[in-house]
Amino acid sequence: MPRFTPETSIFDNHDVLDEEWTPETIQGRDEEIEQYQEYLQPVINGWKPKNIFLYGKTGVGKTVVTERLLKDLQDSADQFDVPLSVIKITCDNQSSSYQAAVKLLNELLRQRDQPTVPATGYSQQDIFDKLWSEIDKIGGTILFVMDEIDNISSPDDILYQIPRAQKNNYVEDARLGIIAISNDYSFTEDLSPKAKSTLRETELHFSAYDANELIAILEHRADLAFHEGVINEGVIERIAAIVAQEAGDARLAMDLLLEAGEIAVRRDSSTVSLDDVERAEEFLESNWVSSAVKAISSQEQVSLASVVFAECNGDTPSRTKDLYRQYCAICESISREPTTSRQMREHLNELAFQNLLHKHDKNEGIDGGRYYTFELEPDMKTFLQAVYRIESRVFDDVFVEKLISKTLQNSIVSESELDFVD
Ligand SMILES: Nc1ncnc2c1ncn2[C@@H]1O[C@H](COP(=O)(O)OP(=O)(O)O)[C@@H](O)[C@H]1O
Ligand SMILES: [Mg+2]
Incomplete structure (x- = not known):
């Protein structure tokens, strides 16, 4: 018997479920597609394209629908002899307008088999000038698609420059449009008024499925x-x-x-x-x-640990001042300097924002005042299973063992649920 034998009983084509795989057909987005198609129609008419802002949470089909429609748009453009170039980039975390402009320029150069430019060493103006001159060489309609644009920390320049390039005579006879795709609508709130009005010219929202x-x-x-x-x-x-x-x-x-x-x-x-x-x-x-848990700072891990500890004792939702006492005790046990209670409260808020904690707003009227309580968001079993697996100075073996025995003692999880423990 060979050591490896192919799996044949369950999967016919495993790759179809892979992140990279693009489906031929889209389900359940008919209305949105119809609207999107209407917004793209000017391109085929040979008119100035609309700037489109597409937003919606992660995984709601923004990228896949855009790819599908732009492919169809390109096919139609070829069929009707409309000169069209689509330049698509995905913006990386913490990139700037400058880096996005370099990426767009390089994508444009790559499509025309030209050598690309390095990511550093030019001024922003150099990059834009190069972009305008390349655009003039291509002409026709050029759509700049910036996926995950909410990753750009200062997108004003690029959102301002591209749509106005023709009006400002930077380019001669190309028609430019932007499609900006964002996981977050509030992204537009910090933009300058002009960039904001460009982007919000034509909005398209994809709701959760x-x-x-x-x-x-x-x-x-x-x-x-x-x-x-x-x-x-x-x-x-x-x-x-x-x-x-x-x-x-x-x-x-x-x-x-x-x-x-x-x-x-x-x-x-x-x-x-x-x-x-x-x-x-x-x-x-x-x-x-x-x-x-791995992604948060170790100070935040200690703050999280204080809530977990309280939860193992059946003491949650718990007030910040009680959690702070616990927090200091944990800091002492791992020989770490505690922060102030104010900073610790900020950690708790951040952890709630990240869905590791659940925050309750308590308002007891004039006498009781307003305060917040916290509890663990994931269930205890899931949480213990998660921290059992990771390397952490805070959630080390000794601490996790202690948490496990406390939850068992207080019947928060049962023995049979802890099947992951060796
Ligand atoms: N309507 C749909 N029909 C078929 N597959 C879809 C649909 N919406 C999303 N998907 C698939 O779900 C995953 C996430 O979609 P994606 O377009 O990347 O979401 P977003 O860009 O909004 O985060 C992809 O693998 C995509 O192929
Ligand atoms: Mg996407």
Whole structure:
């Protein structure tokens, strides 16, 4: 028997559920697509393109729908001899207008098999001048697509310059348009009035998917990914219900389906069951918690630990002043200097913002005053499973063991739920 044998019972095409894979057809976005198409129509008429601002939470199809429509737009443009170039970039974290301009310029150069420019060493003006001169060489309509534009820290320049390039005589006879895609609407609030008005000229909002839309997306994908009859009844509906209740994020739905399939493979089953979905959900949730805890500072980890400790004692939701006492005790036990209670409160707020904690606003009228209480957002089992796996100076083996024995003592989790403990 060979050491490796191909898996053939569950997956027909595993890659279909991969992040990189682009579907041919889009489900559940008909109205949005119709609207988007209307906004792009001027391009085919040979008119000045609209600047479009597309926003909506992560995983609601902004990128995939844009790619689909722009591909169709390019096909139509070719068919009707409309000169069109689409220059698309994805903005990296913490990039600036300058870096975005370099990226756009390089994408444009690459499409024309020209050598690209280095990311440093030029002034912003040099980059824009080069961009205008390249644009003039191409002519026609040029659409600049900036996906995840909310990652740009100071986007004013680029959002101001490109749409006005023709009016300001920087370019001669090219028609320029911007499509800006953002996970966050509030991104526009910090823009200068002119950049804001450009961007908000034509807005398009993609809402979170509801359960029915998720079912349509999942069914289509599952047909391609799995062999016939592999997915048990109710599995797709269950995943759709879980995801619709959370963020309506199609990426999460796909990840759950993939993980459930892989769990089924691991247990040598020929079908994917509701139990597999439940385990996949637990696994992804605790994965998320692990990365979130790893990503916060160690001071924030201690603040988080104080809430977890209170929760293990059944003392949450807990007030900041009580948590601060706990916080100082933990700092002492790991020989760390505590911060002030004010700073600690800021940590708690930040942790609530990141969904690691849940914050309650208490208002007890004139006598009691207003205060906040905190508790752990993920359930205790998921949290313990997550911190059990990671390397952390705060959530080290000794502390996690202590938390586990406290939760058992206080019947917050049961012995059987702690199946991840060696
Ligand atoms: N309506 C849809 N039909 C088919 N697949 C979709 C749909 N919406 C999203 N997806 C898939 O879900 C994932 C997330 O979509 P994406 O377009 O990247 O979301 P966003 O850009 O809004 O964060 C991708 O893998 C994409 O292929
Ligand atoms: Mg996207």
